[in-house]
Amino acid sequence: MLNELPAEKAYRVLESGPIVMVSTRGxxxxxxxxxxGFHMMMQHEPPLVGAIIGPWDYSHRALSDTGECVLAVPTVDLAETVVDIxxxxxxxLDKFAHFGLTPASAQTVEAPLVRECWANLECRVADDGWTRRYNLWVLEVQRVWIDTARKxxxxxxxxxxxxxxxxxxxxDLGERMVRWRYLMD
Ligand SMILES: Cc1cc2nc3c(=O)[nH]c(=O)nc-3n(C[C@H](O)[C@H](O)[C@H](O)COP(=O)(O)O)c2cc1C
Structure with a gap:
């Protein structure tokens, strides 16, 4: 049996990339x-990420003004905090202080990394041509940090x-990726 979901609920099926936090410095x-939750990889090289950040977010101002942010990728232990954020x-509200998260210096942007996150991606706005229409920011990843000590x-x-x-x-189906071998490293 096929049950129909209203088309405007498409995000319920497709949203499921990892939830992330956007860190900014105004x-x-x-x-x-x-x-x-609304983001997607767009290109390998240079690495581009599409991110939906709207004017209803206070963060929107800092991103517009500075053109920089960090995408911080939390793990399951932070899930409740991420929802509250x-x-x-x-x-x-100082969310770093309020939620007990630690800002750490990034190398290429002023926005801080989130030390408690598994991964942090330093990003710069590469294209804001779609922001008015779709709140879509095209971000170019500058650096990626992974906390390899994290269990x-x-x-x-x-x-x-x-x-x-x-x-x-x-x-691990890497062996079957015969056409995309160069991506397997
Ligand atoms: C699970 C979850 C996913 C969210 N995804 C997005 C998103 O993709 N884009 C967006 O603009 N806001 C999203 N939001 C809403 C913002 O996180 C929310 O507006 C937040 O309060 C903004 O914080 P700020 O006002 O301090 O910038 C999401 C919220 C939750 C709880």
Whole structure:
């Protein structure tokens, strides 16, 4: 039996990339975090990521002003914090302090890394031509940091309605990727 889902609920099926946090530093020096489920890899080289960050987010101002952010990828132990970070505004709240997260210096951007996250991607805005229409920012990844000492590496994936799936088994089908061998390193 096929049950239809309203078309505007497509995100419930496709949103499930890892939930991430966007870290910014405004021109006033204040750092902030927001939660983001709508994002996608767009290109290998240079590495481009599409990110939906709208004017309803306080972070939008810092991103517009500086053209920089960090995408911080949390693991399952941070899931509740990540949801809470996406349910309050940095306008009047220091989210790093409030949620007990540690800002760490990045190398190519002023926005801080989040030390408690498994991965941090330093990004610069490469194209803001779609922001007015779709709130879509094309970000170019400058540096990627992975915390290799971290034992918990399971990422969480938003199903669009406050439910999340958690990484489980890994299937290594690299041998079958005959056409894309150069991507397997
Ligand atoms: C699970 C989850 C996913 C979210 N995904 C996005 C997203 O993809 N894009 C976006 O603009 N806001 C998204 N939000 C909303 C922002 O995180 C939210 O507006 C947040 O309060 C913004 O923080 P700020 O105002 O301090 O920038 C999401 C929130 C949650 C809880």
């Amino acid at each position: 021109t006033d020096g204040r750092v902030n975090l927001m939660t983001m 996406g349910n309050c505004s940095g306008d009047a 918990e590496t399971r990422l969480v994936h938003h199903q669009g309605d406050g439910r999340f799936s958690v990484d489980g088994d890994t299937l």
